Amino acid sequence: xxxxxxxxSHFKQLMDQEEVDxxxxxxxxxxxxxxxxxxxxxxxxxxxxxxxxxxxxRQRVVATAVTYMRRVYTRKSMTEYDPRLVAPTxxxxxxxxxxxxxxxxxxxxxxxxxxxxxxxxxEIKDLLEMEMKVLEALDYYLVVYHPYRxxxxxxxxxxxxxxxxxxxxxxxxxxxxxxxxIYPPYMIALACIYIASVLKEKDTTAWFxxxxxxxxxxxxxxxxxxxxYDNYKTINEERTNAALNKLALKPSLVKLE
Amino acid sequence: xxxxxxxxxxxxxxYGKVYxxxxxTTGQLVALKKTRLEMDEEGVPPTALREVSLLQMLSxxxxxxxxxxxxxxxxxxxxxxxxxxxxxxTDLKKFIDSYRKGPNPRPLPPSLIQSFxxxxxxxxxxxxxxxxxxxxxxPxxxxxxxxxxxxxxxxxGLGRAFTVPxxxxxxxxxxxxxxAPEVLLGTTHYSTGVDxxxxxxxxxxxxxxxxxxPGDSELQQLLHIFRLLGTPTEEQWPGVSSLRDWHEYPQxxxxxxxxxxxxxxxxxxDLLSRMLQYDPANRISAKAALDHRYFDNLxxxxx
Numbered sequence: 039x040x041x042x043x044x045x046x047s048h049f050k051q052l053m054d055q056e057e058v059d060x061x062x063x064x065x066x067x068x069x070x071x072x073x074x075x076x077x078x079x080x081x082x083x084x085x086x087x088x089x090x091x092x093x094x095x096r097q098r099v100v101a102t103a104v105t106y107m108r109r110v111y112t113r114k115s116m117t118e119y120d121p122r123l124v125a126p127t128x129x130x131x132x133x134x135x136x137x138x139x140x141x142x143x144x145x146x147x148x149x150x151x152x153x154x155x156x157x158x159x160x161e162i163k164d165l166l167e168m169e170m171k172v173l174e175a176l177d178y179y180l181v182v183y184h185p186y187r188x189x190x191x192x193x194x195x196x197x198x199x200x201x202x203x204x205x206x207x208x209x210x211x212x213x214x215x216x217x218x219x220i221y222p223p224y225m226i227a228l229a230c231i232y233i234a235s236v237l238k239e240k241d242t243t244a245w246f247x248x249x250x251x252x253x254x255x256x257x258x259x260x261x262x263x264x265x266x267y268d269n270y271k272t273i274n275e276e277r278t279n280a281a282l283n284k285l286a287l288k289p290s291l292v293k294l295e
Numbered sequence: 296x297x298x299x300x301x302x303x304x305x306x307x308x309x310y311g312k313v314y315x316x317x318x319x320t321t322g323q324l325v326a327l328k329k330t331r332l333e334m335d336e337e338g339v340p341p342t343a344l345r346e347v348s349l350l351q352m353l354s355x356x357x358x359x360x361x362x363x364x365x366x367x368x369x370x371x372x373x374x375x376x377x378x379x380x381x382x383x384x385t386d387l388k389k390f391i392d393s394y395r396k397g398p399n400p401r402p403l404p405p406s407l408i409q410s411f412x413x414x415x416x417x418x419x420x421x422x423x424x425x426x427x428x429x430x431x432x433x434p435x436x437x438x439x440x441x442x443x444x445x446x447x448x449x450x451x452g453l454g455r456a457f458t459v460p461x462x463x464x465x466x467x468x469x470x471x472x473x474x475a476p477e478v479l480l481g482t483t484h485y486s487t488g489v490d491x492x493x494x495x496x497x498x499x500x501x502x503x504x505x506x507x508x509p510g511d512s513e514l515q516q517l518l519h520i521f522r523l524l525g526t527p528t529e530e531q532w533p534g535v536s537s538l539r540d541w542h543e544y545p546q547x548x549x550x551x552x553x554x555x556x557x558x559x560x561x562x563x564x565d566l567l568s569r570m571l572q573y574d575p576a577n578r579i580s581a582k583a584a585l586d587h588r589y590f591d592n593l594x595x596x597x598x
Contacts, residue, residue, distance in 0.1 A: 137345070177351075
């Protein structure tokens with residue numbers, strides 16, 4: 039199973055945290071800080087999730103869409119690529135790549151239904167144009183691996199299927215961060231199992247030892263996830279809007295009609 | 296796209312025309328696969344997206360046609376997507392035809408059949424190890440470089456990444472002649488075995504220079520298979536009679552497979568019979584096929 043991943047383009051595209059954390063100069067010029075950058079991406083991950091619930095696609099499609107969105111912003115600025123359009127476009131593209139196509143018309147209907155803010159209300163035409171730009175930004179690499187499959191297999195192996203619900207939820211939450219761009223999916227799965235086992239006070243030391251994985255990496259990822267939960271509490275809508283407002287996209291880019 | 300000079304139209308792919316073209320600066324021959332993007336409808340067709348993303352993943356194998364790049368052009372308001380592939384001069388169908396028809400009909404050299412089959416199994420094993428089923432293997436989809444004796448898998452438009460557990464896939468996918476019996480019988484769960492059945496049919500076709508099971512309807516296709524291999528029984532293939540499209544069929548006894556491929560040596564017949572097992576679970580995998588003794592006298596260092 040893992041062999042698939044190691045030879046995949048996903049593996050070859052893994053990046054270092056420092057590379058992922060680069061705020062592109064057009065955004066920097068507008069005063070976007072690294073924290074703003076992270077908050078906007080998290081907000082957009084949530085937005086994708088909310089839209090996905092409306093159009094009813096699997097978690098896997100959401101995970102792929104969020105990964106696309108995060109990859110786009112390792113290469114392109116938010117000034118040029120409005121996150122409010124990139125996010126739904128990534129969901130649209132992921133639904134096609136994962137073979138559960140959502141019609142553009144339907145997606146736009148729900149975009150308008152859940153957003154009263156004009157800045158989010160894009161048309162089909164905008165979505166389709168952005169689709170090409172996103173594809174090019176991704177260099178047409180669309181196959182993405184996720185921690186879910188490894189998670190099920192590992193839990194089975196560890197005889198800890200009772201922790202499926204908790205650890206699955208933890209994996210979902212990792213998409214609010216950039217982990218999927220940095221670590222192999224199965225390491226992310228292990229970190230989630232590690233956190234779950236600590237929370238449930240299960241002793242997994244022997245099992246982890248047998249796996250012969252680098253526990254430092256597992257623990258580092260776990261710490262990042264726990265740190266994220268701590269910080270997450272302090273992020274509210276106001277903070278998110280403040281970050282987005284800095285972008286202040288020119289109206290001409292938003293609406294042409 | 297000014298980089299390329301179109302030389303001739305060489306075919307129609309699953310979703311668009313294919314041109315032979317030449318890179319003006321390097322002189323390299325390429326195959327251009329054109330896809331029109333209907334921007335007022337649904338953007339880039341999912342089949343094209345799937346092919347591009349699977350190819351991006353798989354095309355570092357020698358036995359899968361290489362995708363060199365993707366070009367997106369706007370021409371008079373029409374949006375086109377070109378997939379730029381390496382160019383190979385023919386496909387296995389035309390290649391086999393050239394041995395069957397024309398001024399000098401003759402069998403394919405046994406060593407060439409062996410080499411082509413080995414390369415095909417390599418390519419299929421590569422796809423399967425990446426979790427991708429091709430689902431439409433047929434001679435037209437196998438490109439051949441006559442000079443170098445190279446065979447590569449192309450047209451992954453119907454391929455899809457499979458995840459475990461395997462889910463129901465849509466039906467109506469494989470060209471009838473190469474379609475596995477479980478697909479014809481309406482199975483809801485299918486896997487790598489569907490590609491191996493096709494490989495078996497292609498193997499036999501190289502030997503015979505004509506299709507092994509040339510059915511023109513789903514029923515005819517099944518009857519072709521049953522007449523040669525015998526009507527499948529519950530014993531050979533547990534669960535067969537509960538498949539959706541199973542009916543009571545005439546009871547044919549299995550024929551001697553060697554008689555269908557008279558010029559094939561016994562090891563080859565053995566490998567073929569393992570590819571044409573009724574129960575998909577018993578069908579040989581691409582990886583195991585590479586180790587079959589039919590390939591014992593093949594110089595594998597060249598692959």
